[in-house]
Amino acid sequence: MKNNIKIIYCILLGFAVVACDSYDFEQEQYRNEINLLSNSQMIYDRQVADLSKDRDTIYLVAGLSGTRNSDQNFRVALMEADSLIQAYNKSNFDIEIDRYARFLPEECYTIPSLEAVIPAGETQVKFPIYLNNLDKLSPDSIYFLNYKIDPTKTDVFNPRKDEVLLRIFKTNEYSTTQRNVFYNYTSSFVTTLDLNNPLIRRPTSSNQVFPLGENSVRMLAGDEEMGEYKTALNRINERSIKVVMGEQTSKNPMARHVTIEPYKTIDVVQLTPTDIYDNTFLINIISTPDGRSTYYKEFRLHYKYRLRETDPYREVKGILRMEYSPRTDLL
C-alpha cells in the first residue's frame, strides 16, 4: 500500500514538471503594431542638435510592438501634421499667441525620406532628420516637427501612438536650450560713467546664457534684470548682448578671444582688455595641492553699454563663471 502511494506521488510530481514545460513562450504575446516613439504627451524631446557641427542629425523613431521579432517586413510612411502642435499651444498657452510653439522652419531641416520599412527581425526604424541653420532660431521660442503615420502606406499601426511632436533643442560648448544655463558673476563691477552719479555696483547674481550659433551666446548686459521670463521678450531684446567666441589667444591656449556685439537695440562698445577682464572665454582649471581640479567655463568681459542714447554708459568688468565636469560632457 505504501509503495502504491509513493508511486502515485511520483507520477503526480512528473505531471507537474511536464505541465510547466507545456507553456508556449515561442508564440507572439501581443500584436505587431507600428507606433511612433514619444512620451505620454506624444512629445519626443530626448535629442539635442549640436551647433558645433555643420549639420547634425536627429531621428524620428518608428517602433514595432510585440513580444517577439516579427518574421515579416512592415511598411511605415509618415506625413506632416499639425493637430498635436495646435493642441500643445492651446493647452499650454491658450490665448497667449506670442508664446505659441512654432514649426521648425523648412530651411533648418531636411528629411531624405518619409517612407521606410521595419525589416523582419527588427523592432524599429529610424527616420534621419538633418538639421542645419539652427543659428537662425530664437533661443526663446519652442520649435517642433509634427509628423503622423500615413495610414494609406503603413501596415497595421497603433492609432493612439500614430503622431509625434519632435522637440528641437540646440546646444553649443557654452550653453543649451534643453535646460536653463546660468553663469555666476564673481569679482565683477558695473560702473556708471557719470561724474555726477558715479555709481559702482558689484553684481553677485547669475546671468542666464542662451546658445545662438556654433560660437555665440546671448546674455543680459551688466546686471540688467530679465524679470519674468514669460513676458520678457522686449526686455531681452533691449538689454541683451551677443558674445561671439573666436580664436585661441596666443597667451593661453585655454582661452579664446571674444567679440561683444549688440543682440538687438542695445548700444554696446567692447573695451580693451584690462587686468583679468581680458575679453576671453577661458577654461579655467583650478587645481588643489592634492591633485584634484575644479573646472570652470568663464566669460571674462570688459565693455560698456547703455539702453538709451541719453543715458550715461555703464562700464562692465565681469567674470561670469560656471562650474562643469569635463567627464560629464563626454557622456
Added chain:
Amino acid sequence: MRKNIVLFGLIGILISALGVNSCAPDYQTDFEVKTLIVPDKSLAPVFLPVEGGESVANVETNVALADWSTSSNAAWLSVDKKEGRVTMTAENNDTFAPRLARVTIEYGHQAYYINVTQAGNSPYLLVDGERTGVVKSFTAAEATTSVVVKSNMALDHILIPDTADFISVDAITDIPGSTDEKMVSFKISQNFGRNVRYGGITFQSSDNYDHTASFLIIQQGMVLAELPLRVDMLSTNAQEPNEGPIANLLDGNPGSFFHSAWSYSISEAHYLQVTLDDPIAGCVFWYQNRNNSNGKPTDVSIMVSTDGETWSEMVHLTSGLPTGAGSTYESAFLMLEEPFKYFRFIVNGTNGGTAPTYFNMAEFRMYAPE
C-alpha cells in the same frame, strides 16, 4: 546502519578536503600591474626664459613607450617622450607677454598635467619718460597739448574715459630719428563750467594689454564775474501793479520779490527781460524763488537778441528747475555764436499752470566770463 554512518562520514571528510584545497591561492600565475607615475617634483610648474629652453619631466612606468602618450595644448611648446622622461622644448618668445601651456602625460584613464610658462620680452611704454605721474594743467580756455610716447610695442590704444569727453586725440606723428617714439597731440575744449575737470589718458598696446602708461590732464574751471545789473536794465511784459515791483530782484533781500500779473491777463507768456549795456558772448544766470509755494517757473525758454527785434532761443529748460520756497537755480554756461545784448527769461509754465500765467522770483543775477 553503522556502515552507513562511517560511509557518510568519509564522504563528508573528502568533500571538506576538496573545498579547503580549492581555496588555495594561485601563486604560480604572474600578474603584472601596469603603472605610470610622474613624480611630484616633475609636476611642479615649469618656467622657461624668453629665449626658450628645455625642461624634463621624469616618468616612472613599466608601460611600453608606445602605449603611453604625451601632448602639449600650445603650438609653441613641443614635447618629446623617451623611456622614463618627457622633454618640453620652447623656442624664443617673440611677444611681449608671458605665455602658458599645459602638458599632458597619460596612460589609459590616468593623466598628469604640467603647467608651463614662458616669459615674454620686456615691454616699455613711457609718457614723457614716465609710466605714471605726468600731469598737464590748463586754463578753462580751449587748448592743445602733446606728449612723447616711447614704446617698443605697437601703440594702438589711447583710452580717454567717457567722463573726460572734453579731450580728444588730435594727431599721432613720428619723431624723426627715433623708431620707438611718437608724438601724440590732444585737443582740449573750453571748460564752460566753474569746476575743475580731470581726464586720465591711458596708453595701451595689443602686444601686452597689461603694460600701460598714463598721464593726467587738469583743466581749470571758467572764472565768471557777476554782471552789475541795474533796475533800468530790467523790464517785463506783465508787471503786477498790486505787488512785487521788478526792482526787488536786485535788492539782495530774499524776503522781497518780483511778481508778474495776476490781477489782469495778457495773451502771451510772461517774461523778464534784461537789456545789457554791452553785448556778451555767453552767460550764466542765477535766481532765487520767492519764499512761498506758488508761481515757480518749471518750463522756461531763454531767448536772446542782438537788436531787440530778432530773437534766438538759447536754451529751453523743462526739467531741473526748483519749485521749493526760497530755492535757487544756477544755469550752465549758455552761449550762441553771435554775442547778444538782450536776454529774455520767458515762463512757459509754472507749478501752478501753463502760460500765460503769473510767476514770481526773489532775486536774479547774471554772470559772464572775466
